[in-house]
Amino acid sequence: MTTLVRGQLFHTPHNPFKEEGALETYPDGALIVEGGIITAVGEYVNLSKTYPDARLLDFKDLYIFPGFVDTHVHYPQIPIIGAMGLRLLEWLQTRTLPEEENFAEASYARAQAKLFLRQLALNGTTTALVFGAHFAPAMDVFFEEAAQSGLRITSGLVLGDRLLTDALHTTPERAYTENKRLIKTWHNKDRLRYAVTPRFSLSCGDALLEVCSTLMGETSDLFFTSHINEQTDEVSTVLSLFEGARDYLETYDKHGLVTPRSVFAHNVHVYDRELSRLAEVGSSIAHCPSSNMFIGSGLFPMRRHLSFGVHFALGSDVGGGTGFSLFKEGLMAYQAQMLHDDGYPLTSAHLLYLATAAGARALHLEDTVGDFSPGKQADFVVAQPDEGSTLEVALSHSPSAEASLAALFTLAREECITDVYVAGESVKG
Secondary structure, eight states: OEEEEEEEEEEOSSOTTTOTTOOEEEEEEEEEEETTEEEEEEEHHHHHHHSTTSEEEEEEEEEEEEOEEEEEEEGGGGGGTTOTTOOHHHHIIIIIHHHHHGGGSHHHHHHHHHHHHHHHHHTTEEEEEEEOOSSHHHHHHHHHHHHHHOOEEEEEOEEOSSSSOGGGOOOHHHHHHHHHHHHHHHTTSTTEEEEEEESOGGGOOHHHHHHHHHHHHHSTTOEEEEEESOSHHHHHHHHHHSTTOSSHHHHHHTTTOOSTTEEEEEOOSOOHHHHHHHHHHTOEEEEOHHHHHHTTOOOOOHHHHHHHTOEEEEOOOTTTSSOSOHHHHHHHHHHHHHHSTTOOOOOHHHHHHHHTHHHHHHTTOTTTSSSOOTTSBOOEEEEOOOTTOHHHHHHHTOSSHHHHHHHHHHHOOGGGEEEEEETTEEOOO
């Protein structure tokens, strides 16, 4: 069946960091969707005449965006959102790791998986790179629930063999065996993909990182994700654990884990040689601004990443981050750059790109999702301001589409998301 989706359309089919006019808007626009694929985008008045028999999804006067892409979010951490007054290492030891031990119980893990995936959809996130749990049974139930959700999920078993709690430690041998089974069971099933996921170099010795390298080599289209350069005490501890390492990135790179399919979270305190290497290889960074501010990591050096040509996109980093909304993360990114001594002046077009197309590129889905170009999957989010809200007032006085988009990133949150579609099918429930 051919479906015509009507509404106020916003997307970034081009990169606003590189091109003028990257934001495309249609105040009364339409998508033509056939078999879950976008086959046309344009003005409603024209497409309605071309496709007079199409089924109409009428969101006239509502706001439609490509599905949001979250490049860093933790499945086991919803219960510890809002743990104030702690910096990274203390936050991990006192709040995060004890909660993650609970995922040894499969029934608890399943309940949290359902809640987590529901929160992604409620916030308009249709695609996510998800930091998983430390327990293989918890990852089985997570992938089961993810397959049922309809969302596009890349995730993996989290690995560590030191400086965590004993319950979360693995061995290189067990890590290899459990990952191989999970990869065989879940990788490329439906909309699921697998990511090899050491927690960070601080918690992983060379033998465990070498297992990660072996796994990546044995299955060519896996992803790799971990943390890097989040806080200064973390960086100094990592360098003390790896004799001869010049920088944090080198602890991964020595094992061949810095690749075009690698996504590293944070990268706040980064050396130029690391930026040069990331750009050379084509790895991506998950920029998590609310988390960076909430646990006191620092302000992301966006201009330096851009000057070296390092690709980055947005991550919510729940639960160091303050919620699932990528509208909120866009606003936090904007505010952080306004405060940074060498901040990059972001526009609403940049924020939409970082929340959609940039994430699709980081996850090698740029030919599948991220904007409304014909041939891509019909993943989209519908937003509407609450009646009488500040957002409704701001939008009613907006002088331009760009200003409306800025108001939405400033004020819109979960309650504004009215529907969410993946491949043309509603997943919000």
